[in-house]
Amino acid sequence: MQNIEELKRILSSPKKVVIIPHQKPDADALGSCLALKGYLNKLQHEVQVISPTDYPQFLAWMPENESVLMCESYKETICKQIILQADVIFCLDYSDLARIAPLDTWVSQASAIKVMIDHHIDRKAFAQFELWKPEAAATAELVYDFILLMGDEALIDIPIAECIYAGILTDTGSFKYPSTSSKIHRIVAKLIDIGINHSKIHHYIYDTNSENRLRLIGFALKERLTILREYRTAYFALSSADLRNHYYQTGDTEGLVNYALSLEGIIFAAILIEDIDKIKLSFRSIGDFSVNDLARIHFSGGGHKNAAGGRVNNAKLEEVVQQFVSILPNYKEQLISV
Ligand code: 5GP
Numbered sequence: 001m002q003n004i005e006e007l008k009r010i011l012s013s014p015k016k017v018v019i020i021p022h023q024k025p026d027a028d029a030l031g032s033c034l035a036l037k038g039y040l041n042k043l044q045h046e047v048q049v050i051s052p053t054d055y056p057q058f059l060a061w062m063p064e065n066e067s068v069l070m071c072e073s074y075k076e077t078i079c080k081q082i083i084l085q086a087d088v089i090f091c092l093d094y095s096d097l098a099r100i101a102p103l104d105t106w107v108s109q110a111s112a113i114k115v116m117i118d119h120h121i122d123r124k125a126f127a128q129f130e131l132w133k134p135e136a137a138a139t140a141e142l143v144y145d146f147i148l149l150m151g152d153e154a155l156i157d158i159p160i161a162e163c164i165y166a167g168i169l170t171d172t173g174s175f176k177y178p179s180t181s182s183k184i185h186r187i188v189a190k191l192i193d194i195g196i197n198h199s200k201i202h203h204y205i206y207d208t209n210s211e212n213r214l215r216l217i218g219f220a221l222k223e224r225l226t227i228l229r230e231y232r233t234a235y236f237a238l239s240s241a242d243l244r245n246h247y248y249q250t251g252d253t254e255g256l257v258n259y260a261l262s263l264e265g266i267i268f269a270a271i272l273i274e275d276i277d278k279i280k281l282s283f284r285s286i287g288d289f290s291v292n293d294l295a296r297i298h299f300s301g302g303g304h305k306n307a308a309g310g311r312v313n314n315a316k317l318e319e320v321v322q323q324f325v326s327i328l329p330n331y332k333e334q335l336i337s338v
């Protein structure tokens, strides 16, 4: 961060602070927000986390989860008011305001100082202060760095450390992605020294499945997985009826795409999920094949080289499946060479 001294000066007296994760926040987005909230509360700021949408139940254990304001339609007026009255707005785990709709309009209008902390590749400039590092494994790693830059390592307590750990745990794929640096392990060592119970956090995030979720995963694996060996690609396509039939809850398809990527010989995996007004796509790859580029070019999205997402608004699932399959020949050389 270029002008940390200036931000320190701003944060040296109590402020009205709003912290916003991206839509459908994951453990990194929400954990980063709640860790930062815990820290800023200690500096006597008045802090409100506002999530653009709901998020998975397996994140509800996070300290201060109950204080998060979810911007459902009947709460839009209050969310708008809080955003427009804020002194400082922190944007965590995205660098494009399109990812926080419907809050983006109000954040753009707000006179607040904006601070962006993020590790996604394609950055759009909208904040006066940025801690943007695409090589970071998680935004939670950058929140940890931010607290250190502020000179406040000693203020990291167990609740803050737990939220940071959750973000790091999930965004490194439980410490298996190439982004897992020695620095990450050193941070985690410090979090363990502070006193987090890492086994408990792993359990809450990965081992609290509902029966419906397991049945949905079983169904998807059996009935909705297509393997295209000639492109070293595998994908799931789930319709809204598939989800309804399995009593889908937000988060139930989280991680499903990784089963497709785990197939021997497969280096590119996707999941296409039908929603009311859009088809949401998630992509994963192994090695040099950039799903960030593919998501950006074809599906109005982005993310990281090996994990990205996108969408097609107001389309039918079958159409988007066809579109997805039809672009594969453009990438055949890359897919078979890496
Ligand atoms: P996931 O597939 O788990 O939803 O997301 C994978 C990665 O891509 C995450 O880092 C996520 O923040 C990012 N991502 C997901 N959807 C979008 C999108 O629509 N636009 C952009 N720019 N990034 C996305």
Ligand code: MN
Residues within 6 Å of the ligand: 028, 029, 093, 119, 138, 139, 171
């Ligand atoms: Mn992240």
